[in-house]
Amino acid sequence: MKICPLGVGGAFTKNNFHNNYIIELDEKFLLIDAGTTLRNSLPAAGYNYLSMNYVFISHLHSDHVGGLEELVLSRFWHFENGRHAPLKTNVLVHEKLASPLRNYLKNGLENQGRTVDDFCDFNIMHDDETFTIGNYAFSLFDTTNFHADGLISAGFKLSSENVNIVFSGDLKQLEASALLKQVDANTVAIFQDISFTYNGVHATLQEALDYYPKSLHEKIYAMHYNDNVEDFEDVIQAANIQLVKKQEILEF
Numbered sequence: 001m002k003i004c005p006l007g008v009g010g011a012f013t014k015n016n017f018h019n020n021y022i023i024e025l026d027e028k029f030l031l032i033d034a035g036t037t038l039r040n041s042l043p044a045a046g047y048n049y050l051s052m053n054y055v056f057i058s059h060l061h062s063d064h065v066g067g068l069e070e071l072v073l074s075r076f077w078h079f080e081n082g083r084h085a086p087l088k089t090n091v092l093v094h095e096k097l098a099s100p101l102r103n104y105l106k107n108g109l110e111n112q113g114r115t116v117d118d119f120c121d122f123n124i125m126h127d128d129e130t131f132t133i134g135n136y137a138f139s140l141f142d143t144t145n146f147h148a149d150g151l152i153s154a155g156f157k158l159s160s161e162n163v164n165i166v167f168s169g170d171l172k173q174l175e176a177s178a179l180l181k182q183v184d185a186n187t188v189a190i191f192q193d194i195s196f197t198y199n200g201v202h203a204t205l206q207e208a209l210d211y212y213p214k215s216l217h218e219k220i221y222a223m224h225y226n227d228n229v230e231d232f233e234d235v236i237q238a239a240n241i242q243l244v245k246k247q248e249i250l251e252f
Helices: 038-044 068-076 095-109 205-211 214-219 229-239
Strands: 002-005 021-025 028-032 054-056 089-094 120-125 130-133 136-142 154-159 164-167 187-193 220-223
Touching: 038 068, 068 089, 068 095, 089 095, 089 136, 095 120, 187 214, 205 220, 205 229, 214 220
Parallel strands: 028 054, 054 089, 089 120, 164 187, 187 220
Antiparallel strands: 002 021, 021 028, 130 136, 136 154, 154 164
């Protein structure tokens, strides 16, 4: 799998775009979240709305869903040779988030006699249910309340025959989330949101290091971090973790 971090920053980033990704799987493109910076981060990385085969939305904070309506509308209002050739957007979503996400999109999409279903096909997934993309298995796990109290959210695991990655989404309460249950002998990377200063809804570096066994620290790929990450280079190096960087391709 090839992973392009469109951005790696938090909700209020000025330098690093929102923490959204494109994962290339057997010539299919899976977009992980669609924040409000997507209209800039996507073309900056050499992609466009039309090339997205699937979109996963982890939760409804604007840095993860604020650009979805524009993506959906741009694909629907696609023209070829002067004729309307609409492309529906295939959305992967946890069952708990499906109804709230529909309601979120209704405000902008349900007019002129159209419904959300004219624009989107929803693949509503249960915990640990597998959605197949090429030779890869995509499954979700519920993280509701573990990012922010009262907030519906989900992370995912993406597996091929001998390799998998675990993607936390946004998490604060690592112990309660039981994220380690998703990690196994074939896990090559744990994409974990990390704050290098105290944060009420994201794990700090120390909290992540305390949660994961030392044998897994080198598999931690820190994301969704502070804009002043350069101030913590020594800390990152000492922690023996990886740092995901904007537009730097990862392959597993």
